[in-house]
Amino acid sequence: xxxxxxxxxxxxxxxxxxxxxxxxxxxxxxxxxxxxxxxxxxxxxxxxxxxxxxxxxxxxxxxxxxxxxxxxxxxxxxxxxxxxxxxxxxxxxxxxxxxxxxxxxxxxxxxxxxxxxxxxxxxxxxxxxxxxxxxxxxxxxxxxxxxxxxxxxxxxxxxxxxxxxxxxxxxxxxxxxxxxxxxxxxxxxxxxxxxxxxxxxxxxxxxxxxxxxxxxxxxxxxxxxxxxxxxxxxxxxxxxxxxxxxxxxxxxxxxxxxxxxxxxxxxxxxxxxxxxxxxxxxxxxxxxxxxxxxxxxxxxxxxxxxxxxxxxxxxxxxxxxxxxxxxxxxxxxxxxxxxxxxxxxxxxxxxxxxxxxx
Amino acid sequence: xxxxxxxxxxxxxxxxxxxxxxxxxxxxxxxxxxxxxxxxxxxxxxxxxxxxxxxxxxxxxxxxxxxxxxxxxxxxxxxxxxxxxxxxxxxxxxxxxxxxxxxxxxxxxxxxxxxxxxxxxxxxxxxxxxxxxxxxxxxxxxxxxxxxxxxxxxxxxxxxxxxxxxxxxxxxxxxxxxxxxxxxxxxxxxxxxxxxxxxxxxxxxxxxxxxxxxxxxxxxxxxxxxxxxxxxxxxxxxxxxxxxxxxxxxxxxxxxxxxxxxxxxxxxxxxxxxxxxxxxxxxxxxxxxxxxxxxxxxxxxxxxxxxxxxxxxxxxxxxxxxxxxxxxxxxxxxxxxxxxxxxxxxxxxxxxxxxxxxxxxxx
Numbered sequence: 001x002x003x004x005x006x007x008x009x010x011x012x013x014x015x016x017x018x019x020x021x022x023x024x025x026x027x028x029x030x031x032x033x034x035x036x037x038x039x040x041x042x043x044x045x046x047x048x049x050x051x052x053x054x055x056x057x058x059x060x061x062x063x064x065x066x067x068x069x070x071x072x073x074x075x076x077x078x079x080x081x082x083x084x085x086x087x088x089x090x091x092x093x094x095x096x097x098x099x100x101x102x103x104x105x106x107x108x109x110x111x112x113x114x115x116x117x118x119x120x121x122x123x124x125x126x127x128x129x130x131x132x133x134x135x136x137x138x139x140x141x142x143x144x145x146x147x148x149x150x151x152x153x154x155x156x157x158x159x160x161x162x163x164x165x166x167x168x169x170x171x172x173x174x175x176x177x178x179x180x181x182x183x184x185x186x187x188x189x190x191x192x193x194x195x196x197x198x199x200x201x202x203x204x205x206x207x208x209x210x211x212x213x214x215x216x217x218x219x220x221x222x223x224x225x226x227x228x229x230x231x232x233x234x235x236x237x238x239x240x241x242x243x244x245x246x247x248x249x250x251x252x253x254x255x256x257x258x259x260x261x262x263x264x265x266x267x268x269x270x271x272x273x274x275x276x277x278x279x280x281x282x283x284x285x286x287x288x289x290x291x292x293x294x295x296x297x298x299x300x301x302x303x304x305x306x307x308x309x310x311x312x313x314x315x316x317x318x319x320x321x322x323x324x325x326x327x328x329x330x331x332x333x334x335x336x337x338x339x340x341x342x343x344x345x346x347x348x349x350x351x352x353x354x355x356x357x358x
Numbered sequence: 359x360x361x362x363x364x365x366x367x368x369x370x371x372x373x374x375x376x377x378x379x380x381x382x383x384x385x386x387x388x389x390x391x392x393x394x395x396x397x398x399x400x401x402x403x404x405x406x407x408x409x410x411x412x413x414x415x416x417x418x419x420x421x422x423x424x425x426x427x428x429x430x431x432x433x434x435x436x437x438x439x440x441x442x443x444x445x446x447x448x449x450x451x452x453x454x455x456x457x458x459x460x461x462x463x464x465x466x467x468x469x470x471x472x473x474x475x476x477x478x479x480x481x482x483x484x485x486x487x488x489x490x491x492x493x494x495x496x497x498x499x500x501x502x503x504x505x506x507x508x509x510x511x512x513x514x515x516x517x518x519x520x521x522x523x524x525x526x527x528x529x530x531x532x533x534x535x536x537x538x539x540x541x542x543x544x545x546x547x548x549x550x551x552x553x554x555x556x557x558x559x560x561x562x563x564x565x566x567x568x569x570x571x572x573x574x575x576x577x578x579x580x581x582x583x584x585x586x587x588x589x590x591x592x593x594x595x596x597x598x599x600x601x602x603x604x605x606x607x608x609x610x611x612x613x614x615x616x617x618x619x620x621x622x623x624x625x626x627x628x629x630x631x632x633x634x635x636x637x638x639x640x641x642x643x644x645x646x647x648x649x650x651x652x653x654x655x656x657x658x659x660x661x662x663x664x665x666x667x668x669x670x671x672x673x674x675x676x677x678x679x680x681x682x683x684x685x686x687x688x689x690x691x692x693x694x695x696x697x698x699x700x701x702x703x704x705x706x707x708x709x710x711x712x713x714x715x716x717x718x719x720x721x
Contacts, residue, residue: 010485010489013485014482014485014486017479017482018482019477019479020475020477020478021477091624091625092624118472118473118474118627121616121617121619121624121625122613122616122617123616123617123619169526169616169617170526172603173599173600173603174600175603176600176601176602176603176606177600177601177602177603178600178601178602180600317528320528320530320531320600321530323530324530324531324532324533324534325533325534326534327534327537328537
């Protein structure tokens with residue numbers, strides 16, 4: 001009897017003190033994309049896309065977006081809540097846009113809540129927007145019902161073939177890590193489409209310059225192993241398109257800690273996709289194309305590296321490679337060392353086949 | 359002197375593997391990488407290996423103590439130090455076990471509060487956990503060992519989740535090897551060795567293992583496996599996070615799980631935290647069991663009657679620790695005690711026992 005009473009009391013205490021907030025999927029409006037525009041030094045204008053799914057069968061989602069100004073991301077969200085019909089949930093945020101003007105002033109205060117929050121995944125895509133994020137997020141696009149869906153597909157699927165892989169995790173790691181600087185894709189609203197415009201380079205957390213789409217692709221080649229995309233080269237007054245089957249990159253550091261020398265070895269395997277007026281039936285002719293390909297890629301890559309060195313941004317993470325090569329590498333010296341470090345690119349090209357005709 | 363437990367209350371020797379392994383693995387797996395990386399940087403994995411080796415040695419000593427005494431530590435205390443001093447030592451050891459109980463419970467509740475339910479009250483979760491612990495401990499030692507075994511099989515799949523982050527890994531973070539000084543690496547070893555603690559409960563549960571001597575081998579295997587798990591859980595965060603980032607991250611392992619992404623499951627860390635209950639539960643149960651066992655041996659009180667009051671005491675104590683900073687301060691304090699229990703107290707008892715046996719023989 002005593003025992004039963006005891007357990008009843010415990011059960012009652014637990015029952016009446018249960019105060020966890022339940023989150024039912026149908027009662028939440030899920031934020032899928034947000035963007036931030038520059039107002040002044042301390043103020044941001046935030047736009048939130050949270051598509052609304054009306055009740056009923058086979059209904060199409062409605063684009064819903066909310067805009068408000070504030071100093072912090074969470075305050076802006078609270079402001080957005082004033083207009084939204086349901087509780088806004090951030091758990092499935094997929095795209096996070098930063099206006100170029102905001103990026104120029106530094107993004108640390110914007111990125112901090114993303115790294116701190118437990119609700120947000122580490123694989124959300126960040127991008128810099130050339131122009132107003134509000135316009136980009138509130139516009140309707142002819143090729144997609146839901147704006148934020150179009151945006152996340154573009155950032156996750158299409159851009160990853162042209163630009164180096166970026167996500168929240170890489171950005172945070174590059175921001176805090178030694179000898180590497182973050183970079184993000186740039187997108188722009190163009191008529192009724194969103195367009196990938198190149199790569200934004202950051203120094204620490206501030207935007208400094210950008211690379212064109214072509215240079216962004218060369219950057220990808222120097223940054224990571226991948227297998228997508230087309231290289232276009234000019235060979236004997238005609239253009240040839242070579243599909244990238246596999247691209248590998250390896251960094252090799254030599255010299256001393258005070259005078260490091262870096263060589264980047266790139267191995268490319270490709271397949272000729274277009275080459276009108278070109279006959280590639282002999283080994284010598286294939287070799288000639290490979291040589292031309294190698295020459296063009298080396299020139300492009302070295303030009304790109306010179307540009308990064310002049311900007312003093314180590315976006316490729318050369319510093320990290322140099323640090324890991326030398327014991328007790330003086331980290332403070334890297335800042336001054338970097339612009340003058342000799343970095344060479346050795347490209348090895350290999351044409352595996354020429355399609356179904358010679 | 360209480361009689362040794364009867365044969366039907368004992369477990370097979372190979373189960374020592376699961377007991378030792380599950381006691382060494384705890385809620386600290388979420389956070390330990392950061393503490394040792396703070397000391398030893400990217401050479402932290404060397405610290406893990408050295409600590410593992412040291413623990414093998416201490417475990418051997420622990421086994422020597424109980425094999426020679428052929429009973430649990432309470433009886434050995436009494437034989438070596440007499441009724442009063444020995445009793446006091448046992449009481450201190452039991453208190454230590456209960457303090458660890460509070461630390462583990464509070465740390466796990468904090469993880470739930472930060473990662474899953476910010477509005478969850480400490481006492482609420484404390485009572486829920488206590489009910490679970492109560493049910494298992496009332497089931498007796500054999501049930502708790504069964505829980506250890508289950509926890510092993512529940513957590514093996516979680517090990518595989520460490521493979522996901524490797525896709526984004528940068529292995530140059532591990533180089534150059536041995537860049538940090540020996541002192542820094544040993545400092546990391548000290549931090550790491552504390553994390554391996556928990557195997558001390560062997561001092562209490564040895565009489566409950568059939569053919570105790572044969573279980574020594576299995577206990578050593580258990581430690582070796584724990585070392586492997588911790589090694590993996592250190593290496594992966596080092597290659598995944600950049601150094602500055604890792605030093606900021608309070609729960610590196612949990613943050614790693616944020617990248618694990620299945621088509622049907624967006625957030626793996628919620629699953630991870632939930633499954634981790636089964637890692638933490640055997641720890642809680644065995645600590646409580648050992649503490650009540652010690653009290654039983656000391657004061658001849660029925661073990662069952664002690665469970666409920668102790669649980670209430672721990673829930674009360676854990677509500678007193680209010681925030682993360684206090685938790686980490688308390689943790690550091692308990693770590694300090696753990697370190698001396700493992701590396702000073704156990705060797706001391708071992709040597710004392712060795713000498714007193716020799717003296718007695720020569721007499």
